[in-house]
Amino acid sequence: MLERELRVSNKLGLHARAAAKLVQLLSGFKSQATLLGRGREVNAKSIMGVLLLAAPPGATLVMRVDGDDEAEALSAAAALFERGFDEDG
Amino acid sequence: MRRALRGVSASRGIALGRARVLQPRALSVEETRITADQVPAELARLHAALDATRAELNALRERLHGALAQEVGEFIDLHAMILDDPELLQGLDDLVRTGRYGADFALKLQRDRLASVFEGMDDDYFRSRLEDLDHVVGRVHAALHRRGDDGIEGLAGEILVCETVAPAELAAWHARGVVGVATRAGSPLSHSAILARSLHLPLLVNVAELLAHANDGDALMLDASHGELVLEPGADDLRRYHARRDQIGRERAELARLRREPTRTRDGVDIRLYANAESREDVAEAHGLGADGVGLYRTEFLFLQRAGLPTEDEQFLAYRDLVLGMAGRVATIRTLDLGADKADRTGLALRSEPNPALGLRGVRLSLAHPDLFLTQLRAILRASAYGPVRILVPMVSSREEMLRVCGLLDTARAQLRHEGRQVGPVAELGAMIEVPAAALGLGDIVDLVDFVSVGTNDLVQYLLATDRNHEALAELYTPRHPAVLRLLGELFAFGRRNGIPVAVCGEMAGEAANAPLLLALGLRDFSLHPSTLLEVRKAIRELDLASLRRRAATLLRCHDRDAIERWLERC
Numbered sequence: 001m002l003e004r005e006l007r008v009s010n011k012l013g014l015h016a017r018a019a020a021k022l023v024q025l026l027s028g029f030k031s032q033a034t035l036l037g038r039g040r041e042v043n044a045k046s047i048m049g050v051l052l053l054a055a056p057p058g059a060t061l062v063m064r065v066d067g068d069d070e071a072e073a074l075s076a077a078a079a080l081f082e083r084g085f086d087e088d089g
Numbered sequence: 090m091r092r093a094l095r096g097v098s099a100s101r102g103i104a105l106g107r108a109r110v111l112q113p114r115a116l117s118v119e120e121t122r123i124t125a126d127q128v129p130a131e132l133a134r135l136h137a138a139l140d141a142t143r144a145e146l147n148a149l150r151e152r153l154h155g156a157l158a159q160e161v162g163e164f165i166d167l168h169a170m171i172l173d174d175p176e177l178l179q180g181l182d183d184l185v186r187t188g189r190y191g192a193d194f195a196l197k198l199q200r201d202r203l204a205s206v207f208e209g210m211d212d213d214y215f216r217s218r219l220e221d222l223d224h225v226v227g228r229v230h231a232a233l234h235r236r237g238d239d240g241i242e243g244l245a246g247e248i249l250v251c252e253t254v255a256p257a258e259l260a261a262w263h264a265r266g267v268v269g270v271a272t273r274a275g276s277p278l279s280h281s282a283i284l285a286r287s288l289h290l291p292l293l294v295n296v297a298e299l300l301a302h303a304n305d306g307d308a309l310m311l312d313a314s315h316g317e318l319v320l321e322p323g324a325d326d327l328r329r330y331h332a333r334r335d336q337i338g339r340e341r342a343e344l345a346r347l348r349r350e351p352t353r354t355r356d357g358v359d360i361r362l363y364a365n366a367e368s369r370e371d372v373a374e375a376h377g378l379g380a381d382g383v384g385l386y387r388t389e390f391l392f393l394q395r396a397g398l399p400t401e402d403e404q405f406l407a408y409r410d411l412v413l414g415m416a417g418r419v420a421t422i423r424t425l426d427l428g429a430d431k432a433d434r435t436g437l438a439l440r441s442e443p444n445p446a447l448g449l450r451g452v453r454l455s456l457a458h459p460d461l462f463l464t465q466l467r468a469i470l471r472a473s474a475y476g477p478v479r480i481l482v483p484m485v486s487s488r489e490e491m492l493r494v495c496g497l498l499d500t501a502r503a504q505l506r507h508e509g510r511q512v513g514p515v516a517e518l519g520a521m522i523e524v525p526a527a528a529l530g531l532g533d534i535v536d537l538v539d540f541v542s543v544g545t546n547d548l549v550q551y552l553l554a555t556d557r558n559h560e561a562l563a564e565l566y567t568p569r570h571p572a573v574l575r576l577l578g579e580l581f582a583f584g585r586r587n588g589i590p591v592a593v594c595g596e597m598a599g600e601a602a603n604a605p606l607l608l609a610l611g612l613r614d615f616s617l618h619p620s621t622l623l624e625v626r627k628a629i630r631e632l633d634l635a636s637l638r639r640r641a642a643t644l645l646r647c648h649d650r651d652a653i654e655r656w657l658e659r660c
Contacts, residue, residue, distance in 0.1 A: 015214060015215075016167050016218060016221075017163060017167075020163075020166060020167055020170055023170060024170070043175060043176055045175060046174045046175050046176040046177075047167065047170040047171055047174050048171060048174050048176050048177065048203050048207075048218075048222065049174075049176050051207075051215055051218050052206055052207065052210075052215075054210055054212050054215040056212075
């Protein structure tokens with residue numbers, strides 16, 4: 001199991017479009033993925049779950065990944081967060 | 090009794106019809122229990138409904154193309170993701186199998202479980218995603234109760250009155266003959282509004298008191314252009330309706346007649362109209378409208394929304410379909426035009442860029458991956474065996490780039506010849522002029538190209554240093570700027586002197602109001618989306634080229650946008 005702190009760095013926060021990108025990305029991996037933040041713990045492969053976090057810009061979340069491809073899944077997700085979900089331009 | 094309600098116009102137009110009031114779905118599903126031997130059948134019914142809903146969303150997704158696919162598509166994708174959400178699906182089977190609940194009630198339990206958390210949220214945006222969940226659950230419920238045909242009877246000729254409308258519902262209603270929609274809530278900025286406009290379906294939103302006053306079966310007149318919904322319209326309203334209908338009918342008929350007419354100015358000069366296309370529908374439409382060919386075929390769709398890169402054969406088949414679809418008219422295929430902002434899922438862009446508009450994009454990205462570029466060039470050359478093809482290279486900024494493209498094209502030809510594959514006689518090479526340096530330095534690459542196409546969307550953005558998506562800069566972003574017009578005038582003149590065809594393929598060419606400007610500056614080849622082709626043809630047929638050309642000098646002396654607008658008013 002791997003864990004990492006991630007910062008929501010895009011302008012709009014984890015809204016529908018960004019959440020969809022994250023879920024689509026993680027769905028390509030076998031590992032289980034969980035996001036923790038704002039007092040909640042949600043399935044990061046669930047669009048409704050990720051939306052439930054309602055994470056605003058600048059929020060810090062913890063992603064926990066568990067499974068055969070956990071390292072790849074976590075680094076791909078972290079990269080997406082770092083790229084600000086490919087928005088702004 | 091006549092009553093007029095005010096609303097906000099989300100899609101213009103006028104309609105007269107019978108009201109059908111859809112009260113908001115509260116999902117009041119009663120608790121149903123099943124017996125053990127009913128379980129397999131109930132599970133089958135549930136999964137058939139889920140599959141049917143998935144198929145509906147897919148079908149809707151496929152009907153969209155062009156700009157609409159981007160906008161509304163994301164919305165539909167979101168709904169498709171909600172439908173496949175493990176939080177919704179996992180446990181659903183269990184509720185039926187072990188809980189012995191009917192499929193409807195099991196679905197409601199899952200929906201309520203998710204909804205209870207959303208309802209407690211303090212952010213409007215996230216709380217309103219509950220609407221998306223309910224649209225999806227509503228569709229599955231509808232699918233569960235569909236018997237044989239789709240169960241929705243006679244919507245033709247009706248005006249729907251409801252709380253809100255989802256894009257998917259709107260498309261289905263339109264297909265069934267609904268003539269207009271009025272909603273109590275909603276916004277002109279919603280995806281539904283964008284879709285309604287593209288379907289030419291009148292849509293009025295934000296109509297207060299709507300559901301309190303409208304009843305099933307009322308006669309309604311929806312004048313979305315003027316923001317009004319009239320219940321039980323009177324004689325004056327009906328006169329207004331018929332006058333507007335007649336006018337709209339005349340305008341449409343006039344445009345339809347132009348399908349088979351040449352694009353010829355009043356003084357008898359033929360202008361060429363090419364189509365911008367990215368889907369089979371666009372190509373078919375272009376052909377039906379009498380386009381002179383395809384002036385810009387975007388190939389990005391082959392690379393996006395998929396895992397891995399398309400093979401040479403996949404690309405070849407798509408390009409061959411395009412060439413065959415044009416039946417002998419030229420097909421201009423633009424090589425991959427992706428940047429860091431769009432290429433992430435192809436794995437081509439290595440990381441995000443601080444400034445993707447000025448980054449590794451277009452031909453720069455292709456040249457950074459020569460194997461990939463060679464594959465695309467080979468596929469295009471193979472398609473040229475079936476009809477005339479032109480290869481358009483995006484984002485060129487220097488001679489060195491064009492030399493490398495020529496080198497790769499020579500390699501591709503030599504390889505294909507060596508393999509005994511056929512290449513057509515016509516496979517011309519052209520550069521897209523978007524970077525100011527390429528516009529000013531056209532003379533430096535002219536010996537390497539057979540044609541050029543000016544991408545005004547990016548050229549204007551780079552020339553004016555104005556992001557075209559920047560909300561605060563909307564006033565600054567315009568092709569009606571003296572520097573833009575002078576540069577275009579020089580490009581067209583250069584093309585004429587050197588015998589190189591120069592086309593314009595940006596949105597500027599697709600706006601009928603710009604036709605006098607472009608003709609005056611010397612443009613002869615327009616490339617535009619098929620949806621605006623007839624309007625531009627109509628505008629060109631009403632213009633006198635010789636007198637416009639005489640007035641070009643005055644146009645080029647304009648010092649500001651006002652002067653350009655005044656010049657246009659005198660056309």
